Structure formats: structure tokens, C-alpha cells
Amino acid sequence: MTARKKYQKVNDDVVASLAEIVGSKNVLTGDDRENYSRDELFRAKPVIPEVVVKPEDAASVARILKLANAKNIPIVPRGSGTGLSGGAVPYYGGIVLSLEKMNKILEIDEDNFIATVEPGVTLAALYQAVEARGLYYPLYPGETSATIGGNVATNAGGMRAVKYGVTRQFVLGLEAVLPGGEIIHTGGKFIKCSTGYDLTQLLVGSEGTLAVVTKIMLKLIALPGKREILCIPFHNLHDAIRAVPAILKGGILPVGIEWMERDIISRVEQYTGKEIPLHGYEVFLMIIVEANSEDEFINISNLIGEICLKHGAADIFIPGSEKAKRNLLEAREKFGPAVHHCEEVLETADIVVPRGAIAEFIEKAREKASEYGMTVPAFGHAGDGNLHIFCAVKKGADASQEKAHELLIKIYELGISLGGTISGEHGLGFSKKVFFPLVADKHEIGLMKRVKQAFDPNNIMNPGKIFDL
Numbered sequence: 001m002t003a004r005k006k007y008q009k010v011n012d013d014v015v016a017s018l019a020e021i022v023g024s025k026n027v028l029t030g031d032d033r034e035n036y037s038r039d040e041l042f043r044a045k046p047v048i049p050e051v052v053v054k055p056e057d058a059a060s061v062a063r064i065l066k067l068a069n070a071k072n073i074p075i076v077p078r079g080s081g082t083g084l085s086g087g088a089v090p091y092y093g094g095i096v097l098s099l100e101k102m103n104k105i106l107e108i109d110e111d112n113f114i115a116t117v118e119p120g121v122t123l124a125a126l127y128q129a130v131e132a133r134g135l136y137y138p139l140y141p142g143e144t145s146a147t148i149g150g151n152v153a154t155n156a157g158g159m160r161a162v163k164y165g166v167t168r169q170f171v172l173g174l175e176a177v178l179p180g181g182e183i184i185h186t187g188g189k190f191i192k193c194s195t196g197y198d199l200t201q202l203l204v205g206s207e208g209t210l211a212v213v214t215k216i217m218l219k220l221i222a223l224p225g226k227r228e229i230l231c232i233p234f235h236n237l238h239d240a241i242r243a244v245p246a247i248l249k250g251g252i253l254p255v256g257i258e259w260m261e262r263d264i265i266s267r268v269e270q271y272t273g274k275e276i277p278l279h280g281y282e283v284f285l286m287i288i289v290e291a292n293s294e295d296e297f298i299n300i301s302n303l304i305g306e307i308c309l310k311h312g313a314a315d316i317f318i319p320g321s322e323k324a325k326r327n328l329l330e331a332r333e334k335f336g337p338a339v340h341h342c343e344e345v346l347e348t349a350d351i352v353v354p355r356g357a358i359a360e361f362i363e364k365a366r367e368k369a370s371e372y373g374m375t376v377p378a379f380g381h382a383g384d385g386n387l388h389i390f391c392a393v394k395k396g397a398d399a400s401q402e403k404a405h406e407l408l409i410k411i412y413e414l415g416i417s418l419g420g421t422i423s424g425e426h427g428l429g430f431s432k433k434v435f436f437p438l439v440a441d442k443h444e445i446g447l448m449k450r451v452k453q454a455f456d457p458n459n460i461m462n463p464g465k466i467f468d469l
């Protein structure tokens, strides 16, 4: 069986059957399919789905999957299409199954601190609903229009992973529909569970290749008191990176520790036209901390300040107003767009290395890049080792996509040799599957393929993503 195996086309009979299941208003066959032809994968070629279907409940999802399985038609689950690896794009044709109408928050259980939601609920809607009840979903995977289903399918991460981890740490249970139309329920409203294989965690991060997630139970926590930012300039990358484990050893658990260098800061300033405080220094750590009171915050910031100064920090900057804080966080969110604005970007990666290896990784990646006549602007999550790195040349300069691809392989090999892996949070999807064998051997990938076959013997679930069968 290969991902390129011959699938059936979606014909009029299939469209009629889909309309019978979800109503014709929820079946798109016209120009409006274009909105479902791409995600946010950089440089990706759009692919118009043969049909888009928008079920409103799990029973309809089950009937659609059963139909697709019987007719041998690919199914591509889709949340908001904010993914960065082509995961929701129907490269092998078939049905795009958009979960956008399954967007109800079904329950916020205030005693057990659990939200039960449909997959099409956006992060923004979840934040608003739980915070209105004095509860909190602490993960922040960057793009708040993304759906919870998409976050679960990609095991989304973001800026708060140092303290809270990633999506998988917050998923307690799932409802999911298998390609044969069976509906399964995994996990539940509990933390402890030693009852068979953990199917919940197997489905988290499976990128729509095993099943369609139709309900999610998410762990919540109490609202934190206040969140503050410390911006700490250093004279060099090594000192900044060495300060990170020292902060953690000091008994402080920041929400996030972001790292950025002068070249990125100046690109953001160029892109936004706004000056960033202390922009003359080589490197910054942006440390986000939570505290229950002003006194607690002062203690934490004094401790962080002391540790960083011992590790070569040049200064400690705490934005004095909510506006200054917001400006800094907004600037951080502009890093990616700013690099694209200022450079001819040829490749991008969200590699992860052990956090102590960040400086070595960056230095060696730069050496490699200069051998290829390219630059590798980078920034990222210093607290968890997840780096966003770009293979780029100056705007208008001669650029070879092939060379950039070669450089990217060297960069992945470098990260892997330091104990890292290919994708920290965006998933392999379509774009990174070719690199998967760099980090996983044939036994591991073979085992994953057998898991896939056990769930999806006809390979209709999001074929051609993660690996080809």
C-alpha cells in the first residue's frame, strides 16, 4: 500500500451521500473550496479539495468516514488551517472534513477543573469561556484562531511550555472516530490511569492520520495572579543560554524563557517601525513569570536578576506598564513575519535541541550556513530548546532552493547529533516527512506504520502525512 495508491474520485453519488448526511449547505463543491486549499505552510502550493464537508456532530463524522472508507476516498481533517506543515492540505485529493461547525464548549466542570469541548472550538473561545469562570487553560500555542482539535492533532506547544508543557499534558480524554465509523472514548475525568495502552496520548500528535477527534477533555488550572515580563540583555549568546538552567536550578519556574538576538530585534524594528527597548545589546532573554502578589513578583525578579547578573547579564529591564508589556509580547509575535519581510527565506524549521545545547547549535548552524552563502536567522523558546530557524539570503540575492534544502538537512543532522529532533511543535505534516528518517530508524517508523495500518487499514486518513506508506 502506498500513499500514491489509486484512490477513488469524489463523484456526484458521493456528493449526494454527503449531502444526505450533513445537509447540502454543509457540502462545498464550488469556488468556496479554495479557502480549504492551503494552510500556513510557507511556499506551499494550494490544492483544491474535491469536496469540503462540515459535519455538526460525531455521528455525522462517523457516517462520512464509513462512506469514505467503503469508497476508498481520502479524508483530510481540518481545524482552522493555521498549521505550518501542510497537514490539512489534501495533497492526495478526496474530502476535506472541516470541524469548524463542531465548535461548542460542552461543559466547564468547575469541581474537577476540566473543559469538555468539540474540536472546532478555537483557542480564543476557550480562553474566554474558562477565564469567565475563574479558571485557566495555560497553554499559548501562538495562534489563537487555531482550533483545539488542531492543537491536539499537532501536539501544539508555544511560549509557556517551560512551566506548563505542551498540549499533550492537558488532554485527559478524547472521543474519536475511526475510519470504519466506530466511535471510541479514551481517558476521562481523572489524572491517574493504569488501564491498558494510552490511546489518548497516541492520538495526540497523530496529525489526523489515525482518527478524527470529535471531543476533547482538557485539564484546567486556577487563574494565576499576575504575569510579568523581564527583559534581560546579555553581551553574548553563551552567557544568555547558560543563565537558563541556572534560573531553573534557583528554584524558579518561569512560564516561558524566550531568546532573541540583535539581528532579529533589528528586523522587527525595520518591519514594525517601532523601537524595542535596550535594542543595542547582542542577546536578550525574555522571561515570563507568574506570581500571586506584587511581593512575590519582586522576590522572583530579584532572584532572576541576581542569577542573570552572575551569568554576565548587562541589565534587567521590567516593562513599567501594561502597554509596554503588550508591546514587547507583540514584538515577539512579529519575529517570524519580520524575518520573511526582511529576507529571502528559502526554508524554515522548528527544530528542538536540549536547552543547554542552543548556543552550540546556533554557532555551528551559522558556520554551516556561511559555507552555503546563506544566513540562518533564529529565535525561540530558550527554556525548552525549541528554535525557529530560517535558511535565508538577502532580498534579491541569487538563491538556490536545492542548496537551501541541503543546508536544512545539515541543520537537522546537527540538531539531532546534539540530542534534538526535527519538529518541536508544528508537526511533520506533508512538508517535513522527508526528513523523518534522519531522526527515526526503520524499526521506529515501521512500528508507526503498523500502528497506522491497525487504525486505518485502507490508508484513507490524511494519507501522505508524517510518512508515506
Ligand SMILES: Cc1cc2nc3c(=O)[nH]c(=O)nc-3n(C[C@H](O)[C@H](O)[C@H](O)COP(=O)(O)OP(=O)(O)OC[C@H]3O[C@@H](n4cnc5c(N)ncnc54)[C@H](O)[C@@H]3O)c2cc1C
Binding pocket: 039, 040, 076, 077, 078, 079, 080, 081, 082, 083, 084, 086, 087, 088, 099, 119, 140, 141, 142, 143, 145, 146, 147, 148, 149, 150, 151, 152, 153, 154, 155, 156, 157, 158, 159, 207, 208, 209, 211, 212, 213, 214, 425, 426, 429, 462, 465
Ligand atoms: C502566526 C502563527 C503562529 C503560530 N504559533 C504556534 C506556536 O507558538 N506553537 C505551535 O505549536 N503552533 C503554532 N502555530 C501553528 C498552528 O497554529 C498549530 O499547528 C495549530 O495546532 C493548528 O491548528 P488548526 O486548527 O489551524 O489545525 P489545521 O492547520 O487545520 O490542522 C493541523 C493538523 O491537525 C489535523 N486536525 C485538525 N483537526 C483535527 C481533528 N479534529 N481530528 C484529527 N485531526 C485534526 C489536520 O489534519 C492537520 O494534520 C502557529 C501558526 C501561525 C499561523
